[in-house]
Amino acid sequence: MNRLGHYIPPKDIGITDIPDSVLLSAIKDFQKSLGLDATGTINPDDKTLAAINAELIKPQKGYYVWRTVHDNHVRADHAAKDGMTRAWANSPDPGDDFNCRCWAEPLPNSAEDRKNALLGKGMADFKLKRDLQPLNDKPWYAIETKSEVNENRLIIEDESKAAGINPDLIKAIIYVETTQGYYDEYYPLNKSIRPMNIQAEYWKELGYSRKDLETPRLNIKAGIDLVKRIYLQNPHASVSEVATLYNDLGAKRINDYVARVGRVMKEKPWLKKK
Ligand SMILES: [Zn+2]
Numbered sequence: 001m002n003r004l005g006h007y008i009p010p011k012d013i014g015i016t017d018i019p020d021s022v023l024l025s026a027i028k029d030f031q032k033s034l035g036l037d038a039t040g041t042i043n044p045d046d047k048t049l050a051a052i053n054a055e056l057i058k059p060q061k062g063y064y065v066w067r068t069v070h071d072n073h074v075r076a077d078h079a080a081k082d083g084m085t086r087a088w089a090n091s092p093d094p095g096d097d098f099n100c101r102c103w104a105e106p107l108p109n110s111a112e113d114r115k116n117a118l119l120g121k122g123m124a125d126f127k128l129k130r131d132l133q134p135l136n137d138k139p140w141y142a143i144e145t146k147s148e149v150n151e152n153r154l155i156i157e158d159e160s161k162a163a164g165i166n167p168d169l170i171k172a173i174i175y176v177e178t179t180q181g182y183y184d185e186y187y188p189l190n191k192s193i194r195p196m197n198i199q200a201e202y203w204k205e206l207g208y209s210r211k212d213l214e215t216p217r218l219n220i221k222a223g224i225d226l227v228k229r230i231y232l233q234n235p236h237a238s239v240s241e242v243a244t245l246y247n248d249l250g251a252k253r254i255n256d257y258v259a260r261v262g263r264v265m266k267e268k269p270w271l272k273k274k
Helices: 021-033 047-057 111-118 150-163 167-180 216-233 239-247 256-267
Strands: 063-067 085-087 103-106
Touching: 021 047, 111 216, 150 167, 150 216, 167 216, 167 239, 167 256, 216 239, 239 256
Parallel strands: none
Antiparallel strands: 063 085, 063 103
């Protein structure tokens, strides 16, 4: 459960063979993430055990921080790794060696940590948990006349191609941001600028001034740059994950907003005849 990112043991005990209540909720969390019954238990030959084994065979991706219990039974070479950011690709993994109580702590994942990572300063965890509610059947409302996709179509296609990003994803983000977000038009103090709702002050280190972002091409270019940076941090991200992070960098779960981006990307409402 620790290796799969669902379980952090008590800091002074570390990983042991004795199940605790945190482990119980970790198992439930794991079960929910795969749509299994959240019983919190694992039995021989059940679906949970099969799912755990299937997950553990997959090569582990990304990075973690090595943690130890900080007592004098910790092996010297494990104590030396305490606090180190390590790739799952490098062995040993915490907990692998005989009687090892060390564990893997996920990289920090606050909006600030992720922002810094996107700007090339430090590392952060960009993984999101699956949303537990089925969202795609929810009705949503768009003020279609406000869509800024068509008027920017050539720029979007141009700049997406140059960045190697699917232009339909950018169109879907712009469609949702402009038909459902009112940000700069109605809430001038929010300071996010259409069509991609970039917050000039927050993202000034990307190298675009507020004046730049008021130019559609530079605005779209900056938005695509952000999407690309998110993909670089999380190369296996789904459309839902990228769109959630674009909308809310501090998100811990895939959110409601993205159910729309995924759907809009499929339906392409900007192609509709007026
Ligand atoms: Zn250890």
